[in-house]
Amino acid sequence: MADTEDKSSLFGEIRRMARTSGAVGGIAMRVAGSRVGIKSNAASHAEDLKVILGGLKGPMMKVAQFLTTIPDALPAEYARELSQLQANAPSMGAAFVRRRMQGELGPNWQSNFTSFNQEAAAAASLGQVHRATLKSGEEVACKLQYPDMASTMEADLRQLRLAMSVYKRMDESIQTDDIYTELAERLREELDYTREAAQMRLYGTMLADQPMVHVPVPVEGLCTKRLVTMSWLEGRALMSRMDENPPQEECNTIADSLFRAWYVPLYRYGVIHGDPHLGNYQVRPDGSVNLLDYGAIRVFPAHFIRAVIDLFEAVRDDDREKCHHAYEQWGFTDLSDEKMDILNLWAKFLYEPLLDDRVRKISDLDDPQYGRTVAEKVHAGLKRVGGVKPPREFVLMDRSAIGLGSVFFRLKAELNWSRLFHELIEGFNTEEVAARQAAALAEAGVPEAV
Numbered sequence: 001m002a003d004t005e006d007k008s009s010l011f012g013e014i015r016r017m018a019r020t021s022g023a024v025g026g027i028a029m030r031v032a033g034s035r036v037g038i039k040s041n042a043a044s045h046a047e048d049l050k051v052i053l054g055g056l057k058g059p060m061m062k063v064a065q066f067l068t069t070i071p072d073a074l075p076a077e078y079a080r081e082l083s084q085l086q087a088n089a090p091s092m093g094a095a096f097v098r099r100r101m102q103g104e105l106g107p108n109w110q111s112n113f114t115s116f117n118q119e120a121a122a123a124a125s126l127g128q129v130h131r132a133t134l135k136s137g138e139e140v141a142c143k144l145q146y147p148d149m150a151s152t153m154e155a156d157l158r159q160l161r162l163a164m165s166v167y168k169r170m171d172e173s174i175q176t177d178d179i180y181t182e183l184a185e186r187l188r189e190e191l192d193y194t195r196e197a198a199q200m201r202l203y204g205t206m207l208a209d210q211p212m213v214h215v216p217v218p219v220e221g222l223c224t225k226r227l228v229t230m231s232w233l234e235g236r237a238l239m240s241r242m243d244e245n246p247p248q249e250e251c252n253t254i255a256d257s258l259f260r261a262w263y264v265p266l267y268r269y270g271v272i273h274g275d276p277h278l279g280n281y282q283v284r285p286d287g288s289v290n291l292l293d294y295g296a297i298r299v300f301p302a303h304f305i306r307a308v309i310d311l312f313e314a315v316r317d318d319d320r321e322k323c324h325h326a327y328e329q330w331g332f333t334d335l336s337d338e339k340m341d342i343l344n345l346w347a348k349f350l351y352e353p354l355l356d357d358r359v360r361k362i363s364d365l366d367d368p369q370y371g372r373t374v375a376e377k378v379h380a381g382l383k384r385v386g387g388v389k390p391p392r393e394f395v396l397m398d399r400s401a402i403g404l405g406s407v408f409f410r411l412k413a414e415l416n417w418s419r420l421f422h423e424l425i426e427g428f429n430t431e432e433v434a435a436r437q438a439a440a441l442a443e444a445g446v447p448e449a450v
Contacts, residue, residue, distance in 0.1 A: 091120035091128045092146065100144050104227040112222060116142070124279070126190060126295070131232060139232035140219060149191055149226075157184050182392035186274065190295035193228040195447055199294040200230060202444035203273070206265040212257040212288040213264075233290040235282030242410060253287030255413030259420055261291050262404055267309075267424040269437045270300045274396030276403030298396040299441070302434040303329060308397070309425050315344065315351050331391025339388055342381035349374045350401050353417040362408040362417065 097118045101109045110116060113132045120128040127145040134140055146152075161180055189195055197218035204215045214233055222229035238254070246254075258281065265271045273280075274296040282290035307329030314323035320340070327335055327343065335343075353362050367373075382388050390398075 091123040094118040104224045141232045143228045145226035178392040182395045196294045197223040197228050198444050198446045199297045205440050206269050210260050213261040214290045235284050235290040238281040239278045241283050250287050251411040251413050255408050255411050257289040270305045272298050274298050302430045306430050312351050338385050346378050354421045357418045359416050
């Protein structure tokens, strides 16, 4: 039963549209002006945009974070500023919390807990987290969705479509139609907290044999479409620990744990956590990690994962035929040899640490902007040959690789990335991965994608 706060508010949506469309319109005008030689202070305007979006709860902030990791989906100035957005919108007050909890669990909602802290322990883009204690004595986290998120989501997605369509008219090097479709579907899925609870159970299964990765457990009977109650995990925000310059050994352990948290599910089950945002990790004193927030999950066909491995082998062996086949399996079409060579610049950048069988940093170059430099070369090349349409599956895969790589870079972790990777892909069998995936999804109760 929805409370009145969740009824679509025309005034609220118009007000939000005015705030976001002003920012999006500004992007369009500044980018258009720069294309025809009109000078503008793009960096200054991008910072204004960050301020506008950073003050909004909801999907637009998540959209901005997604777009910053897709090469050339936005101009460099905007990507640079928006990459600094963190999900720290101001929390809602106690009166909202009481009404929301009553709407989700009924008038006697407090009887489920011996204590419930009505002050949020954390605030994010789609909801906020409260610490509570069950009658059993178990400490839990209750993530409560903000009101009116469905209409907010649709308003923000309309603005996203506008921004991407304007940019597409001026630069078709990266055709973004499928990128928009993928982002829209994944973001709509994030509104369903019963789905998130199921995906949390899925990760509990997939990472059950990984002692250095901790997954919260959803509490049966206390999860709804707008409330997910899960076991409370003790840990510190990764960013705050990184600011203390931990010893090299600890940095290496954290990086190893994160690598396994992301890539054990990918190569054994064909599933990836698509939101490698710094706020989604916590660390423990032993270097193990808590993996949080299971809204943005992508399930891939097993043959797609086979193609990821095939592309690695093709780059390693300079096998052009195998390379072309791998890109086709990913979903790229109309690939000339020249387009493939340009895409390989990006592939070699991503796979380079996995080709080098030694202990090393994720990048031997002390340059956090090197990835942007490679992306600019790819962009220029694709523009020259008529552009390319990335398959929608590419979006979260690329986001995860770039997002995790940036964390490893900031940690200055030194590991044998090649051996970690080969340990996971050894004996890869498409049929076995497909069967394992189907069984895990069914056991966890993960619904079909929208």
